[in-house]
Amino acid sequence: MVTNPVYPGLRTVQVMRYVMPLREGGSLPALADADDGFSYVLKFKGAGQREKALIAELLGGEIARLLGFNVPELVFTYLDEAFGKSEGDEEIQDLLKGSQGLNLGLHFLSKALTFDPGAGKVDELLASKIVWLDAFITNVDRTFRNTNLLIWNRELWLIDHGASFLFHHSWDNWEKHAISPFPMIKDHVLLPQATRLDDADQEFRSKLNQDVIRTIVQLIPEEWILASRDVEEAEDGRLVYEKFLTMRLENSEVFVKGAKDARETLI
Structure with missing residues (x-):
């Protein structure tokens, strides 16, 4: 797992495997596995509203958590340059290519x-x-x-x-x-x-x-x-x-x- 000295307060994980798209979301979020052994719902900076959607997700989620609501853990997720090159779907491949670097993930709540x-x-x-x-x-x-x-x-x-x-x-x-x-x-x-x-x-x-x-x-x-x-x-x-x-x-x-x-x- 990658440590994150720059952004204290949230962990940073390396995305290891793209599992599947979650197409019910307009911005094509996806389920992915990370190097900490957990699965996350990934929100990509290359999608629709780009980084502004990630900022809103981060602020809204952490404000909700502070106020006492149940919110899945938010983590910074890192996609390296090689990630997604083997993806067969061109739309998804373009999304991953445009999302290299720092993105955001929510801990996947299995069977929710x-x-x-x-x-x-x-x-x-x-x-x-x-x-x-x-x-x-x-x-x-x-x-x-x-x-x-x-x-x-x-x-x-x-x-x-x-x-x-x-x-x-x-x-x-x-x-x-x-x-x-x-x-x-x-x-x-x-x-x-x-x-x-x-x-x-x-x-x-x-x-x-x-x-x-x-x-x-x-x-x-x-x-x-x-x-x-x-x-x-x-x-x-x-x-x-x-x-x-x-x-x-x-x-x-x-x-x-x-x-x-x-x-x-x-x-």
Whole structure:
């Protein structure tokens, strides 16, 4: 296993074998084996939203973990130049070629089941906490069509936060985005059960602060930030993420009210 002195806080593993694509994901994630003996769901920087999806996955997942949610371990995954050359599928081969270097992986939860909102009910406080999280990080991808929730060992697990942080796809008016409601919360799969949003807000505001946010933001690899050429220095990019999250936390009543208003239209 490759050690990672540059990015403390996450392990780095070498990808050894591409097992199979997971085609239910639009960005062609894949199941792969690594040199630590474990299997991971790989998210590739050569896919769709490129490094920005990896940044969102990293920040969203680690914020969720800090808040106490079950989230598969995130690791940096390294693909060397030779990896994937024997892959027969040209689309996958192009994806792997465009993803050489540092990517992101989620520990594979073997035999996990996709959460079925029609068959299972989530505790109202837990539902409220998940809705709060997704409104906070502006995650559009936790809907009835695609819940991004798994049941593993009889517990609910959160996956796939790559569609979060909508502001970073344009970087314009990020301050406005930070203090705005999140209208797309109306489509959230757990919104009907989220009756305790004020309780969730109180708990999470006590757990999050600027120092905690800064620690998580510092995990973002420099090369991922600079790849989009939105900023000239990686620290400038990290500072925007830090300020966005800090301002959003300080104004959480805005997106909490938005979620409450959206829920009122459902009942």
